[in-house]
Amino acid sequence: EAGVAQSPRYKIIEKRQSVAFWCNPISGHATLYWYQQILGQGPKLLIQFQNNGVVDDSQLPKDRFSAERLKGVDSTLKIQPAKLEDSAVYLCASSLGGQPTQPQHFGDGTRLSIL
């Protein structure tokens, strides 16, 4: 079974520029998550999708971050404009559903560096 695919693996941009990350979940997984992991900390949930609808985006800084999941499969996360504090690893995860018995499976993330 193929895992969660993310690209790019690394990205370096200057502050105030925009950037986008892409995620392809495990086939058949209805629930998709984006996390932010700052160096030295555990991942923090940004947004959760169920199919192509948003379930929880309470931790997403909506003035600069946006995410979409068209057709309920692939997803993109965008930052515009980027700030220095956005330097982090952005992780995508997916699960069959959002029930507590269904584990989330993570990709290896995109490491974003802001200059």
Added chain:
Amino acid sequence: DAKTTQPPSMDCAEGRAANLPCNHSTISGNEYVYWYRQIHSQGPQYIIHGLKNNETNEMASLIITEDRKSSTLILPHATLRDTAVYYCIVRGGSNYKLTFGKGTLLTVNP
């Protein structure tokens, strides 16, 4: 969501069992205990989860105390590749979020 307490770091000799403790004294009856690990430069890897009963899979065993206030993850024969940060998470609340803490850095020594 219930909070968890884990030691910041532990060491284990290669080939020996690694026993990672976790305290979750405020866990509710419908909340699950999950364990993930994160090897350097990789995403978190799911290990195991449980509600009340002890669980075992090909990677590890999960022992949950009868009062559910603590648990132990057991890696039966640790290898160098098991060196990672191990996260114990209580999953429940709204939307059954995974709320990661700082975890335990397990170092397996040759």
